Amino acid sequence: MTLLLLAWMAFPCVPARADTSRELTFGMSAAFTGANGELGIEFYRGFMAYIDHFNAVGGANGWTIKVIPANDGYNPAPCFQNTIRFIDHDDVFALFSYVGTPTTTHILPLLQKFEDRNIFLLFPFTGAQPLRTEPFGKYVYNLRASYFDETRGLVDRLVAIGRKRIGVFYQSDAYGRTGWDGVHRALERHGLLLSGEAAYRRGASFSQDFSSEVALLMESDPEAIIVVGTYASQAAFIRDARNAGYKAPIAGLSFADSDKMLELLMTEGNRVHRDYTKNLINSQVVPSYTDLSLPGVRLYRKIMDGYHYEPVAQNDDYTPRKFSYVSFEGFLNGVVLGEMITRMSDDPMKTRIPEVLASIKDFDLGIGVKADFSRNGHQGLDAVYFTTVIDGLFQAVENWEQWR
Known part of the structure; x- marks a missing residue:
């Protein structure tokens, strides 16, 4: 210390x-x-x-x-x-x-x-x-760390466990496009392309209905979806995807504020007697x-x-x-x-x-x-951490094999 x-x-x-x-x-x-x-x-x-x-x-x-x-x-x-x-x-x-x-x-x-x-x-x-x-x-x-660091880390780990058909749901602005680009670049390194994509307008609340965007993504049969959004939009998308029967991993980035997103999902889950917290992954830039x-x-x-x-x-x-x-x-x-x-x-x-x-x-x-x-790029840290829901909190992923 x-x-x-x-x-x-x-x-x-x-x-x-x-x-x-x-x-x-x-x-x-x-x-x-x-x-x-x-x-x-x-x-x-x-x-x-x-x-x-x-x-x-x-x-x-x-x-x-x-x-x-x-x-x-x-x-x-x-x-x-x-x-x-x-x-x-x-x-x-x-x-x-x-x-x-x-x-x-x-x-x-x-x-x-x-x-x-x-x-x-x-x-x-x-x-x-x-x-x-x-x-x-x-x-x-x-x-x-950058969004390119986060998306590369997510894609590399998903591909390593055999999930190569990866879709992306993103906010239609500079944030979402950066994340989209990061996923696209990371897949290219593995000789892969996006399986599908859908976008939404900035400012969406948890009450937003994303069932049509979910249906669009489901047409490409994704084995995992990476969301580049905010806590409200990501939670709403997860809710609608699970309601549509999609059970594969859904991953998000650090900006989504996983703590608030999880709170929204748990509150909604308690209301409708459904668990929306399974198979969620979120990258973080702090441990x-x-x-x-x-x-x-x-x-x-x-x-x-x-x-x-x-x-x-x-x-x-x-x-x-x-x-x-x-x-x-x-x-x-x-x-x-x-x-x-x-x-x-x-x-x-x-x-x-x-x-x-x-x-x-x-x-x-x-x-x-x-x-x-002291390095080029003016970026002090580049570490990325991966979390999933354990005991009601996003905590460190212990084993990626659970999603193979």
Whole structure:
């Protein structure tokens, strides 16, 4: 376990007390309301739990962190407006922990436009390629693995157990198309093609009827289906596919918020007296928050236990999750942001962000793999984890042979 983690665990969880004259401000645009509101809330809760803790113990050489959250409802236009305000009005030190591909890719030209002001986007909650390639990749630093990493991992494992006819159900926007492309590329490596595909419009709720999309996919007789969607759409698709008699594995990506998706399926299953939780697989970009053998998990759980969430949006009646994959990823974002500030605490300047992040090599987050931004691509981690429903939670897959 790193000395850094040991040091933080020695301090109690207390409210932050920041000297605003030595406060670095970051801007976050995300959905805090609507069909995907839990994504923004849980992500925000995760990193703010750590940041409040970081501030409470004095920050870095007296420098503390402030994050301004802004609701975009998972829509590109409000995200664009929020970003303009962060840059022109709030003069943020950097953009931080944006949520979603369609929203985040929409603001990438702004990073190029304001290049002379050294505006960088740090650790967004998306695995999309435009944030990792030219011309915009140089302005973005990603902590998480990409959607190409996740889809390749799923396809490789499904093919290895003999499931070669793989279909895809995806959101019809930049997020869904990136995932579709990832599945297509991964299949090509095995000399295979998609067995079938169907798409849906962004913003679908759990009440959406996807029976026609299910029927379309069933025509291709898929041996597995990969869903590139959000928690509500993925849960609705699984419900309708199971109701239509499809029993083969259905897999999803980390962005789907498997905790919320499972809650929706279990609630519906209890209502109609049916089990919708069998043969589900979800890739994750952080290890299971139930794995107490990992010091990073233990630290996350300790700090989350003492964190009090202050609602971001008006009329927010959301009941926070005790732990979740989304908040754990946000928490790790906070740890790396704190490390960045610590390394530049002698003289924090926007121009130093690339140099300081490049110095983060083999940084131990306590999760079994180390973050490394010294490589090309501005991506600190590339590990992908695979989970399935065990005892009412998405936990690590113990044996893929169960789906052969």
